[in-house]
Amino acid sequence: MPCEKYSGWMTDAALGELRAEREPELLAHAMECDACREALSHARAVHDFVDRGVESLVAGEPSPHFATNLRRRIAQESESRRSRWMAWAPVLASALALAVVLAIMVARISRHAGATPNGVSDLESNPGPADAVIASIGNPHDADQTARPRDRGRSARTRAAITALPEIMVPRGQLSAAAQLSAAISSGRVDGNQLLAVQRESERPLEVKPIEIAPLEFSALADATE
Amino acid sequence: MDALAASFPGSAVSRDESLARDFEQRLADCPKLAYRVALGVLHNPAEAEDVAQEAMLRAYRNFYRLRDRERFRGWLVRSTFRLALDRIRAKGRRDRHEHDATRAALNAQPEASVETLVASREFERQVAQALDALPEKLRIVMVLAAIEGYNTREVAKLAGLPEGTVKSRLFLARKKLAESLQCLVKNTPAG
Numbered sequence: 001m002p003c004e005k006y007s008g009w010m011t012d013a014a015l016g017e018l019r020a021e022r023e024p025e026l027l028a029h030a031m032e033c034d035a036c037r038e039a040l041s042h043a044r045a046v047h048d049f050v051d052r053g054v055e056s057l058v059a060g061e062p063s064p065h066f067a068t069n070l071r072r073r074i075a076q077e078s079e080s081r082r083s084r085w086m087a088w089a090p091v092l093a094s095a096l097a098l099a100v101v102l103a104i105m106v107a108r109i110s111r112h113a114g115a116t117p118n119g120v121s122d123l124e125s126n127p128g129p130a131d132a133v134i135a136s137i138g139n140p141h142d143a144d145q146t147a148r149p150r151d152r153g154r155s156a157r158t159r160a161a162i163t164a165l166p167e168i169m170v171p172r173g174q175l176s177a178a179a180q181l182s183a184a185i186s187s188g189r190v191d192g193n194q195l196l197a198v199q200r201e202s203e204r205p206l207e208v209k210p211i212e213i214a215p216l217e218f219s220a221l222a223d224a225t226e
Numbered sequence: 227m228d229a230l231a232a233s234f235p236g237s238a239v240s241r242d243e244s245l246a247r248d249f250e251q252r253l254a255d256c257p258k259l260a261y262r263v264a265l266g267v268l269h270n271p272a273e274a275e276d277v278a279q280e281a282m283l284r285a286y287r288n289f290y291r292l293r294d295r296e297r298f299r300g301w302l303v304r305s306t307f308r309l310a311l312d313r314i315r316a317k318g319r320r321d322r323h324e325h326d327a328t329r330a331a332l333n334a335q336p337e338a339s340v341e342t343l344v345a346s347r348e349f350e351r352q353v354a355q356a357l358d359a360l361p362e363k364l365r366i367v368m369v370l371a372a373i374e375g376y377n378t379r380e381v382a383k384l385a386g387l388p389e390g391t392v393k394s395r396l397f398l399a400r401k402k403l404a405e406s407l408q409c410l411v412k413n414t415p416a417g
Binding site: 043046047049050058063069070071077 | 262269278279286371400404407
């Protein structure tokens with residue numbers, strides 16, 4: 001039955017969304033069929049009435065006080081935001097002051113604590129020749145374990161001469177040389193105090209003295225060019 | 227601009243004059259749009275005005291975040307629509323008995339013409355109810371299309387959707403509304 005076919009097209013036609021090739025066919029049928037003509041007319045009326053109904057819902061203007069009220073609310077918003085910040089200002093200032101005091105205290109503590117341990121660590125990490133001399137006087141048993149096998153014979157010979165001396169750690173690989181030097185100092189062949197004095201002298205920081213350079217005279221320059 | 231800057235003491239607006247100038251321009255023409263969107267959802271002028279103001283206030287708070295100022299209207303429309311929906315949810319469901327009574331009264335008017343129906347307050351209520359029953363994504367395009375006769379392109383721009391999507395949603399929304407309201411004009415002569 002053709003009316004059933006066209007009933008599905010009614011809504012599309014009323015909304016203006018029916019395919020272009022279908023519209024003449026529907027209209028031609030509506031001209032012949034009273035029921036479909038009435039249905040199409042009704043569909044158009046309904047959609048017209050829907051559009052007008054929704055338009056009437058959104059028609060309207062805000063009241064004349066709308067802009068004034070909005071500006072007032074925006075001004076209040078700005079004011080309250082500013083006063084919120086102002087309320088926190090003393091707290092923030094106190095926190096900042098406390099942070100500064102703490103930072104100063106921490107800096108002072110670390111400066112005091114850092115002075116001694118740093119000196120020790122430098123001595124441990126970079127033992128110089130003088131340290132080796134002193135170290136060779138130390139515990140021969142511990143140091144001997146780190147020495148190579150061929151050095152063990154020589155270190156055993158020097159062990160007797162240094163057993164009475166205080167125990168000090170010896171840097172790895174320097175046991176034999178330290179023991180020989182120690183033996184030489186003990187026998188009086190080398191002056192230990194002189195060695196220490198030389199070592200201290202070499203560790204003293206260099207003094208920088210300004211060099212005075214006399215300005216170049218033009219007469220001298222002229223003589224030289226001639 | 228000066229009036230606005232004077233009304234925002236110590237605010238971000240007073241710090242940035244170009245921002246204030248931009249916002250002042252929006253303040254001149256956008257509240258009406260926001261109000262109508264809110265009215266389309268809430269169907270109550272006082273509440274619509276309140277929601278529109280709230281939306282404008284939010285817009286003011288976040289205006290500095292908006293990189294593309296040309297999108298302000300769409301941004302405001304979507305914000306207003308969401309705020310209006312939130313307001314409805316907060317209010318809870320409307321009184322169903324009232325609507326049922328209205329529907330019964332309308333059905334009892336067999337010879338009412340379309341003009342008479344459109345002019346009636348009760349018809350407006352029925353349309354509002356049918357509109358509220360639409361899914362949100364259909365409702366926003368329907369409301370925007372009804373405001374000042376915006377075309378598909380303008381609705382697409384405001385809703386932040388592709389034109390094709392707006393067209394199909396608009397068609398679907400009208401169809402659903404027509405189905406809901408068909409009973410009201412069942413026996414009425416067209417026009």
